[in-house]
Amino acid sequence: MTTMILHLFLQHYWWIIVSLLGSLLVFLMFVQGGQSMIYSLPKNDLQKTMIVNAMGRKWEFTFTTLVTFGGAFFASFPLFYATSFGGAYWVWIAILFSFTIHAIAYEFRSKPDNVFGQKTFDVFLFLNGSLGPFLIGVAVATFFTGSQFSLNRMNQVQWATAWYGLEALLNIRNLALGFAVLFLARINGLLYIINTIDDEDLIKKSGKKLILNSIPFLLFFLFFVISLLFSKGFAADPETGIVTVEKFKYLHNFIQMPLVLIIFLTGVVGVLYGIGISVLRNSEKGIWFSGAGTVLAVFSLFLVAGFNGTSFYPSSYDLQSSLTIRNASSSLFTLKTMMYVSFIIPFVIAYIWYAWKAINNTKITENEMKSDGHVY
Amino acid sequence: MIENVDLTLVNWSRAQFALTAMYHWLFVPLTLGLSFILAIMETIYVRTGNEEWKRLTRFWMTLFGINFAIGIATGIILEFEFGTNWSNYSWFVGDIFGAPLAVEGILAFFLESTFVAVMFFGWNKVSKKFHLTSTWLVAIGASLSALWILVANAWMQNPVGMIFNPETARNEMVSFWAVLFNPVAVDKFLHTISSGFLLGSMFVLGISSWFLLRKREELMARRSILIAGVFGLLSSLMVAYTGDASARTISKMQPVKFASMEALFEGKSNAGLVAVGILKDTDKKIGERVVKEFVFKIEIPGLLSVLTGGDKDAYVQGITDHVLGNEKRGIMSVPEKMQKGQFAKDVLMDYKRARMINDKEQLESIKGIFRDKEFHDKYFRYFGYSSIDKPEDVIPNVPVSFYSFHLMVILGFFFIMIFATALYFLFKGSLSDNRWFLWIPLLSIPLPYIASELGWILTEMGRQPWIIQDLMPVSAAVSQINSGSVITTFILFAVLFTALLISEISIMVKQVKTGPGH
Numbered sequence: 076m077t078t079m080i081l082h083l084f085l086q087h088y089w090w091i092i093v094s095l096l097g098s099l100l101v102f103l104m105f106v107q108g109g110q111s112m113i114y115s116l117p118k119n120d121l122q123k124t125m126i127v128n129a130m131g132r133k134w135e136f137t138f139t140t141l142v143t144f145g146g147a148f149f150a151s152f153p154l155f156y157a158t159s160f161g162g163a164y165w166v167w168i169a170i171l172f173s174f175t176i177h178a179i180a181y182e183f184r185s186k187p188d189n190v191f192g193q194k195t196f197d198v199f200l201f202l203n204g205s206l207g208p209f210l211i212g213v214a215v216a217t218f219f220t221g222s223q224f225s226l227n228r229m230n231q232v233q234w235a236t237a238w239y240g241l242e243a244l245l246n247i248r249n250l251a252l253g254f255a256v257l258f259l260a261r262i263n264g265l266l267y268i269i270n271t272i273d274d275e276d277l278i279k280k281s282g283k284k285l286i287l288n289s290i291p292f293l294l295f296f297l298f299f300v301i302s303l304l305f306s307k308g309f310a311a312d313p314e315t316g317i318v319t320v321e322k323f324k325y326l327h328n329f330i331q332m333p334l335v336l337i338i339f340l341t342g343v344v345g346v347l348y349g350i351g352i353s354v355l356r357n358s359e360k361g362i363w364f365s366g367a368g369t370v371l372a373v374f375s376l377f378l379v380a381g382f383n384g385t386s387f388y389p390s391s392y393d394l395q396s397s398l399t400i401r402n403a404s405s406s407l408f409t410l411k412t413m414m415y416v417s418f419i420i421p422f423v424i425a426y427i428w429y430a431w432k433a434i435n436n437t438k439i440t441e442n443e444m445k446s447d448g449h450v451y
Numbered sequence: 452m453i454e455n456v457d458l459t460l461v462n463w464s465r466a467q468f469a470l471t472a473m474y475h476w477l478f479v480p481l482t483l484g485l486s487f488i489l490a491i492m493e494t495i496y497v498r499t500g501n502e503e504w505k506r507l508t509r510f511w512m513t514l515f516g517i518n519f520a521i522g523i524a525t526g527i528i529l530e531f532e533f534g535t536n537w538s539n540y541s542w543f544v545g546d547i548f549g550a551p552l553a554v555e556g557i558l559a560f561f562l563e564s565t566f567v568a569v570m571f572f573g574w575n576k577v578s579k580k581f582h583l584t585s586t587w588l589v590a591i592g593a594s595l596s597a598l599w600i601l602v603a604n605a606w607m608q609n610p611v612g613m614i615f616n617p618e619t620a621r622n623e624m625v626s627f628w629a630v631l632f633n634p635v636a637v638d639k640f641l642h643t644i645s646s647g648f649l650l651g652s653m654f655v656l657g658i659s660s661w662f663l664l665r666k667r668e669e670l671m672a673r674r675s676i677l678i679a680g681v682f683g684l685l686s687s688l689m690v691a692y693t694g695d696a697s698a699r700t701i702s703k704m705q706p707v708k709f710a711s712m713e714a715l716f717e718g719k720s721n722a723g724l725v726a727v728g729i730l731k732d733t734d735k736k737i738g739e740r741v742v743k744e745f746v747f748k749i750e751i752p753g754l755l756s757v758l759t760g761g762d763k764d765a766y767v768q769g770i771t772d773h774v775l776g777n778e779k780r781g782i783m784s785v786p787e788k789m790q791k792g793q794f795a796k797d798v799l800m801d802y803k804r805a806r807m808i809n810d811k812e813q814l815e816s817i818k819g820i821f822r823d824k825e826f827h828d829k830y831f832r833y834f835g836y837s838s839i840d841k842p843e844d845v846i847p848n849v850p851v852s853f854y855s856f857h858l859m860v861i862l863g864f865f866f867i868m869i870f871a872t873a874l875y876f877l878f879k880g881s882l883s884d885n886r887w888f889l890w891i892p893l894l895s896i897p898l899p900y901i902a903s904e905l906g907w908i909l910t911e912m913g914r915q916p917w918i919i920q921d922l923m924p925v926s927a928a929v930s931q932i933n934s935g936s937v938i939t940t941f942i943l944f945a946v947l948f949t950a951l952l953i954s955e956i957s958i959m960v961k962q963v964k965t966g967p968g969h
Binding site for chain 1: 521523550552576623625627950954961
């Protein structure tokens with residue numbers, strides 16, 4: 076009994092860690108948001124270079140968080156890793172492809188003799204900036220809308236459509252979250268530019284763009300959240316593990332987990348406040364509120380997807396193949412071992428914070444980029 | 452497990468993973484080696500305050516940055532391909548394999564990515580000591596990254612520290628330390644990182660030789676050769692030592708792989724070590740597999756017996772011993788292992804049937820069987836043999852194993868000679884006078900890459916048909932997607948990686964020609 080309770084605790088603990096990594100990833104996709112505007116935001120090459128360099132100094136964080144998010148999922152919920160990656164093949168491959176071209180684009184774009192020219196690498200940045208957040212949003216939306224797969228008695232996945240994940244693009248709610256994540260990444264990208272780059276004209280233009288991106292973000296986000304609250308959800312019986320469709324499941328989850336609701340609302344307010352103070356008061360600090368708000372809002376959505384007897388990766392094709400944090404997790408021993416490793420996370424966050432501050436203490440200008448020597 | 456194996460799917464999935472892994476491994480060893488060389492150079496700069504050391508550190512750092520990005524880009528695909536293309540494997544071993552990957556992300560990747568930003572952009576923003584610490588942390592982070600993925604790979608060669616859970620149909624970890632200190636992991640880690648150090652050193656030595664040949668940046672080149680020469684010589688000696696230890700471990704843990712890399716079909720005492728050899732087909736067969744023999748070989752008599760068993764009368768097991776069995780030597784045949792594996796599988800199927808009718812007594816009883824050490828050691832350890840069709844299927848591709856191993860070893864000794872000679876001429880003060888020699892490290896830059904890739908070919912091809920030694924064949928591990936999808940993504944990745952490689956080499960060449968600047 077004690078063993079079961081400990082295992083259950085660790086399954087929840089690791090869902091929290093994975094959720095935290097997922098929410099940090101969405102925040103850090105401000106890098107992608109910035110990339111998606113390299114054609115529309117700057118009015119000259121210098122401004123473009125400044126935007127690319129502002130984002131380029133942080134691309135490794137986003138990338139590493141994505142890799143760790145995948146690694147942590149593999150380690151703590153390997154059945155999700157095997158099922159989703161091995162089934163929704165094309166969605167994940169498209170995400171990987173977009174992140175591969177992004178990693179090298181920064182380092183190669185301005186280097187002489189790069190064979191394909193700066194324009195090609197800028198297209199890579201734009202593609203990753205637009206497709207990366209959108210597709211990740213679509214993939215995460217399937218946590219609520221379901222996918223079409225079944226598992227055999229050896230827990231091996233069989234995808235039920237020949238589209239291997241691309242069918243997720245036909246679901247309007249998945250698309251709504253995809254676009255919401257994309258516009259949120261663009262909002263955070265703009266707020267980061269306002270915070271980091273010292274160029275009056277660019278900051279002014281970023282402020283205007285902020286309003287233009289906030290409107291579609293709010294529309295898509297509200298559509299997704301409202302449809303989430305009033306849709307059917309996938310409930311898993313804690314005793315038997317049997318999965319059933321339950322009306323208003325996610326609304327129930329918010330009501331039955333008021334702390335999660337508070338986190339969600341605080342997050343949404345944080346994002347809106349970050350936008351508000353930037354637009355209305357020309358504040359540079361919007362990114363901190365919006366960034367923290369993004370983390371909180373996304374974190375709470377992950378908790379709603381996985382906690383309170385909910386299937387976090389439901390199968391709309393074969394309900395009983397749906398994944399929960401209980402049936403998809405690693406063993407007690409592995410989760411416990413990894414918990415000890417996870418105690419180092421605060422230390423990791425501390426040194427990231429320290430190094431981040433050290434690099435960001437000078438604003439990006441033309442001279443600053445030249446003096447540094449490593450220009451993207 | 453998987454009733455109908457689609458060989459086209461299996462082969463293209465293997466090809467895609469091999470493509471990604473081989474491209475990835477073109478960039479990682481340089482990151483491993485060059486990061487330490489940078490750290491050493493910058494340490495000298497901080498200790499002496501000599502700006503020339505800073506200039507040369509920054510020059511090599513530029514080349515490091517170009518390589519670093521593409522290594523990361525290919526690495527992410529590799530990580531996710533375990534899921535996209537090998538989902539059955541991911542579940543079967545996720546409880547063990549996932550943990551090192553997660554630790555790698557939390558411990559190593561963040562260390563690397565955080566401080567690489569300080570390393571590139573912090574020259575004028577942080578103190579000298581903080582910058583130097585960052586450079587060292589990048590180097591340590593890179594090696595730590597290698598540690599965890601190699602631990603995971605070592606488990607595939609020698610699965611330890613787990614029991615099989617019939618309820619979840621997967622292996623579950625029971626000892627993290629057994630997984631971490633798996634003898635294969637220790638050898639593999641030391642051998643791999645030292646080969647990365649060697650490759651980084653040859654890269655610096657070769658490019659510096661080019662500067663000397665062109666009579667440009669001679670001071671920078673000499674200083675770089677000093678660091679690369681010493682670091683490279685020590686690394687290449689360590690590569691030889693750890694390579695030997697690794698081969699001994701393989702001879703114990705994966706005897707069929709070992710016999711294949713030595714092309715030893717018939718086991719014998721007083722076995723000679725073949726230094727160089729060429730193989731040809733014979734009329735003999737093991738099942739349907741043709742036995743090979745040497746057309747030509749240079750052999751050191753008795754040495755293989757001495758190296759593996761301690762004396763020249765020691766018996767070295769051959770491929771035939773393992774396939775057909777050798778009662779006298781206590782070696783079990785493959786058909787016998789197939790029977791034992793089938794028995795373990797039947798017990799598992801009994802469990803699944805009991806689960807369907809919810810026969811609790813039977814379920815508990817079978818769970819107990821799987822927890823029993825004797826059952827594990829006698830039957831479950833051969834579980835994968837239940838999916839083997841013919842006994843000879845357990846023989847890997849012998850020429851591939853033999854040639855990749857021997858070419859790698861020959862190159863290893865060649866590298867020791869290059870580093871030693873470079874240092875000899877450098878300390879004698881006659882490096883620039885011996886222009887003929889300077890061409891050798893320059894032209895040898897691709898050779899450590901080849902040796903390193905050969906090492907991985909041996910490791911992975913030599914383990915075939917297994918994805919996890921004796922527990923799971925590759926054919927049972929593959930994701931059940933259509934082969935058309937995998938063929939398409941293979942082509943996409945092949946085009947992308949090749950384009951990126953061309954671009955990277957072109958940028959590198961241009962940066963080298965431009966030199967460190969002022």
